[in-house]
Amino acid sequence: DAGITQSPRHKVTETGTPVTLRCHQTENHRYMYWYRQDPGHGLRLIHYSYGVKDTDKGEVSDGYSVSRSKTEDFLLTLESATSSQTSVYFCAISDGGGVQPQHFGDGTRLSIL
């Protein structure tokens, strides 16, 4: 899938714990994105990156932070997980931002109890 690896693929954790999800790409694409997908809401953008150390907020950024220290890795952190953050998280990459297709990883299913 376009050289995108998300890890872990599944995680169960407890409310209040920190969680970090990793997205790794081998395509050398400039742009990387984190989405969450919930029934009835489709895909919603959390944060995205337009270069190393360059990030911006998306539609549902509260409670999440991101970091991009090198081109190939984009980390999503939930500092103190809440049950409302139970979701499926997708990473996407693009060579041209919003004017070229984004290509997606296979997702991380996160359950917060």
Added chain:
Amino acid sequence: GESVGLHLPTLSVQEGDNSIINCAYSNSASDYFIWYKQESGKGPQFIIDIRSNMDKRQGQRVTVLLNKTVKHLSLQIAATQPGDSAVYFCAENRGNRDDKIIFGKGTRLHILP
């Protein structure tokens, strides 16, 4: 499998018939549109895209039509096959070379034998 897609509009099509999936958008400045296919347990997969300077674009067994007058986008799948069964999303870039795309809620395509 994924719980994504609960309560989605569903289109049921006989195998071998053509499928037409529709999408409305509201922003007249949107200038780039993408269709994605999502199978259970996987990330969205790019199908075809179209820019606002075009009305129609064809791929392998798929055609995207763009009607800017009524802000309507459609995906036509010829000779629908069982493997076409999935949730289909349209997405749009809202212009000004925005780095982001916005996803619609999706339509589930169900293939009847």
